[in-house]
Amino acid sequence: MNVMTKAPTVYPIFVPTKMSLHTFNFYLVEINHRLLLIDAGIDTDKCWNIFQDVLLENNFTIEDIDAIILTHHHEDHIGLVNRIREVKEVPLYAHEKGVKRLKRDEDFLEKRIALFADIFTEMGCGVEAEQEIARLKQAKIDNASQTILGDIIPIRGGETLFGFDIIETPGHATDHIMLYHQPSQVAFIGDQFIKHATTNALIDLDSNRKRTLSLVIYEASLRDLLQYPMTIAYSGHGEVIEEPEEVIQFHLKRIERKSDKVLHLLREETTIAALAKEMYGKKYDTLFTLVMSDLVGHIDRLEKLEKVTKRKEQGIFYYKRVDK
């Protein structure tokens, strides 16, 4: 077998968590005589120790790592980058849209929080929005230590890196990518899909500082992936996926079913916040961002399908079902 077509050798690092995600996964990958690290776990001693164990068991050291590639900027995928680069200055590759996030650019984060305040107002959130904005402001201070130090090499969809095609898969995060090894049909999918759980299409902003249609974009990315045959998909959480197409189809159906449920609840004209309270009860408070992301995502989707329309009154959007 030609060296370029040989499937990469994968050494998974699975870090168990009590969270519903089950595990934080990242991968040491040997390909064409290079050793890559795809994602970098979470910044805890437990994660660091498990990483060290996997290196040791396979006769590697940090010195052997040639590059780190991130599937997206979320904290549970970048955790050990700084620790690793204290030992060796390993080149770090990330999608260009993730760079400001990884650098925790002050101006970028400030403006982002201000825009989130506007978005929550439009959704009809009151006190909960104020609490969430206060939480985001506090997180900006608390998470300063997560800033990625050193250079980040920006990458884009359509490029290839160490034999992998970089495929943009936005939705869960705007900078989300999949790494696809076409000859062996092996994919590193980050959080694009997870076997046992639904990937959240989180509220986000595009480069024009407008709210993105995260779920619509996510669903399109997921559907797009069906054109890449996969023998195995290495996911950011939970099990390695041996039947990727089935899992993709399952999640696509799940999105449709959930939209139907939301549409059903939309009996009379209402705001997203009111609908969230009705649908989620207490979770509206405790899981505010996730609940709002989920609901606004389905409303966007239904609007796109022309099943829902909206009007704006005094800065708040009111949605209603289109009865045909």
Ligand SMILES: [Zn+2]
């Ligand atoms: Zn994740």
